[in-house]
Amino acid sequence: MKRRSWMVSLVLGLAFSFFPVVAAVAGGSHEQGAAQGKQITLQYFQYNGDQQQWQDLFDKFTALHPNIRVQQRVITGGASTYQEVLKTAMASGTEPDFFREWGGSLSGIMISSGHVLPLNDYYAKYDWQKQVIGWAYNQVAQNGKLFGKSGDIYGVPVATQAIAFWYSKAIWDKLGLTVPKTYAQLEALNAKVRAAGIYPLTLGGRYDWMTMRLFDYLLEVTAGPALHDQLLEMKANWDSPQVVQAFTLFKKWVDNWIVPGFLNTQPQDSHLPMYQGKALYTIEGPWMASTFAADGQDASNYSFFLYPTDHTPVRAEGFIEQLMIGADRPKANQEAAAELINWYIQPQIQAEHLKFDSTTGTLNVPTEGQSPLIAKSLKALASLRDTWLILDQSLPEEPLHGYFRAQDDLAAGTITPEQAAKEVQQAIEKYKAENK
Amino acid sequence: MKRRPTQGVSRLTPIWFFLPALVIYVVFIIYPMIDSFLVSLQKWDGVSIRHTWVGLANYVSFFKDTASLHALARTLQWTVGSVVPPTILGLLLAIALNRNLPGKTIFRAVFYLPFVMPLVALGITWSWIFNSDFGALNTLFRGIGLPGLAIEWLSNPKTALWSIVGTNTWYATGFPMVLFLAGLQTIPEELYEAAWMDGARPIRTFWSITIPLLRESLVIVVALLIISSLRAFDLIYVMTWGGPGQSTQVLGVWMYFNTFLFNKAGYGSAIAWSLTIISLALAIPYIQILTREKSST
Numbered sequence: 001m002k003r004r005s006w007m008v009s010l011v012l013g014l015a016f017s018f019f020p021v022v023a024a025v026a027g028g029s030h031e032q033g034a035a036q037g038k039q040i041t042l043q044y045f046q047y048n049g050d051q052q053q054w055q056d057l058f059d060k061f062t063a064l065h066p067n068i069r070v071q072q073r074v075i076t077g078g079a080s081t082y083q084e085v086l087k088t089a090m091a092s093g094t095e096p097d098f099f100r101e102w103g104g105s106l107s108g109i110m111i112s113s114g115h116v117l118p119l120n121d122y123y124a125k126y127d128w129q130k131q132v133i134g135w136a137y138n139q140v141a142q143n144g145k146l147f148g149k150s151g152d153i154y155g156v157p158v159a160t161q162a163i164a165f166w167y168s169k170a171i172w173d174k175l176g177l178t179v180p181k182t183y184a185q186l187e188a189l190n191a192k193v194r195a196a197g198i199y200p201l202t203l204g205g206r207y208d209w210m211t212m213r214l215f216d217y218l219l220e221v222t223a224g225p226a227l228h229d230q231l232l233e234m235k236a237n238w239d240s241p242q243v244v245q246a247f248t249l250f251k252k253w254v255d256n257w258i259v260p261g262f263l264n265t266q267p268q269d270s271h272l273p274m275y276q277g278k279a280l281y282t283i284e285g286p287w288m289a290s291t292f293a294a295d296g297q298d299a300s301n302y303s304f305f306l307y308p309t310d311h312t313p314v315r316a317e318g319f320i321e322q323l324m325i326g327a328d329r330p331k332a333n334q335e336a337a338a339e340l341i342n343w344y345i346q347p348q349i350q351a352e353h354l355k356f357d358s359t360t361g362t363l364n365v366p367t368e369g370q371s372p373l374i375a376k377s378l379k380a381l382a383s384l385r386d387t388w389l390i391l392d393q394s395l396p397e398e399p400l401h402g403y404f405r406a407q408d409d410l411a412a413g414t415i416t417p418e419q420a421a422k423e424v425q426q427a428i429e430k431y432k433a434e435n436k
Numbered sequence: 437m438k439r440r441p442t443q444g445v446s447r448l449t450p451i452w453f454f455l456p457a458l459v460i461y462v463v464f465i466i467y468p469m470i471d472s473f474l475v476s477l478q479k480w481d482g483v484s485i486r487h488t489w490v491g492l493a494n495y496v497s498f499f500k501d502t503a504s505l506h507a508l509a510r511t512l513q514w515t516v517g518s519v520v521p522p523t524i525l526g527l528l529l530a531i532a533l534n535r536n537l538p539g540k541t542i543f544r545a546v547f548y549l550p551f552v553m554p555l556v557a558l559g560i561t562w563s564w565i566f567n568s569d570f571g572a573l574n575t576l577f578r579g580i581g582l583p584g585l586a587i588e589w590l591s592n593p594k595t596a597l598w599s600i601v602g603t604n605t606w607y608a609t610g611f612p613m614v615l616f617l618a619g620l621q622t623i624p625e626e627l628y629e630a631a632w633m634d635g636a637r638p639i640r641t642f643w644s645i646t647i648p649l650l651r652e653s654l655v656i657v658v659a660l661l662i663i664s665s666l667r668a669f670d671l672i673y674v675m676t677w678g679g680p681g682q683s684t685q686v687l688g689v690w691m692y693f694n695t696f697l698f699n700k701a702g703y704g705s706a707i708a709w710s711l712t713i714i715s716l717a718l719a720i721p722y723i724q725i726l727t728r729e730k731s732s733t
Contacts, residue, residue: 083696084696087482087483087696087699090483091482091483109481109483109699110483112481112484113481113483113484113485114484114485115483205591205679205680206676206677206679207677208677208679259569260568260569260588260591261567261568261569261588261591262591263588263590263591263592263679263680264563264566264567264568264588264589264590264591264596264676264679264680265567265569265591266563269567272569272570273569397697397698397699398698398700401693401697401698402503404679405503405681405682408593408679408680408681409593409680409681411680412591412592412593412680412681414593414681
């Protein structure tokens, strides 16, 4: 009797010990894809937008393809959290079937690790290249060249973001301002606004990337497109006069035209001065058309103008968001995901999508019924002839953070523009030496 | 004849009872520690299947890398800032609340309350308080006619770290206060009465009676605060993300950046293990002191 009781204790104890392991394994598994006609559940990771609105859209796809349903997982916490969750899923073999991702170096690690499927066959099958915005396709192709096999395409662009100056019409009209066409005109505008007791620019510098947008624009002005691209690809020396000039201009903006204390302001809090009439504009992307509404603002009170770069053609600081497919997923799941992506990027579906998002990667999306601000933004995005890939997606993370340190130290006045340029170049050289 | 209770229970019986806990400990503590150490000996991005063995190269790189040494220096500053003020304030509060004051239980709870709050929520709240534009602190200073004190607390590299130290002091003081209160309960009241009868002033009794007899509590408080300060992450990550520049970059946050942002899981693990070794170097003497004191009594 005593032997039986301790054996029962042993069995219960071992079951208790292994329960968390079993539960984790069971919870992580889902239906495996099978041949066409059999039920497939696609796991989708995303960081953007309301889950229910996305699910309603996916349910429309399921109505057309009853054997395919989508189970989405919304990763809250912003860009850095999403990347870590995605990397952890890939490293642990629990990657999604398809997922939303930024471009450039952010998706680079996913591509170089071999966890993302090349989509060349699907591009040929569905003729996607003709359906998406040209510069967006170029960025996706460049991504493949940098991080994967040259010639391989790893994503389908579904969002195009170009950074611009988003301003308050109330202040704009009150001061009688006009859209600057040159950098000198922009500086003159800033001086006029500041003389009226208002800060031109409000930024949220806590995570550095919002401040970086300003410098990236100034670098386009001082270096021009060709050198700018070479600098972003780490093919040109950052310790150069054009970069020093960009840093000098940046310091001028910090000292004169940006709401003080911005280095620690959260990006989502940075719009407050603009809403309160203390600042004229911010540097953001097309998502502002939705953000104004989410912040309880009337979007018709705001507008935007693209960067006056003093170079032709005028380029914008842009980036894409794309859908990618997991390389380690079953073939049937990959094909189902490709079929869904093809349906999703059709213009009439993108018009539905624009009811809760403010941008697209597809050409010729109907804009009837859209807000004037979104329609204006879409028109501007589609008409861009070229963009440069935003700095924080161009440089790998480690030299990028070397740039962030130099940017912040310069803004705080602890180093000079010359030192900032040198420090960035040193960070790039260190990265190259460690990654030969 | 009655059976003795131990008959029928083999020598293996105790082992069967602690086996489940041991299995959990090995699976969730020991195995990840060993795996983490092995990762620290490799060059690995944390995602790829490819791993490259590099031996102690990550540890050597740590002591050659300017940014890492900078983070180490910030960590030492942070450690001083997160040990000294809470210890001193905690001791003073414990002495004050060890008396028969009306409502002392409520006061003890109030001062201890921040310590049980989640650090992330605290960090977010205090970063709003410190906001130079709309924060409560600067609004107060401007309101009482002291605009010169309304500075950029978290945006200025000179004040950012010490602003977070202030937040941490507010958060952590309750913990040493409780430990010191427990220690003060063990000091016989007769010692203070005898000293008073001999004409000793409060300052004299504090240094000659209270401090020596609180030695054990002091060792525990200081050692535990040092160990927890070396692991600092939440508050700094939430309040400043290691910035501006690198002015608040401590090793806990630097380890996270290298592992998850720079895709240098091997180097990040080496930083984590370096922190562990430093913590052990401080914890072992503390345990030895305690053990020596107990065995001598």
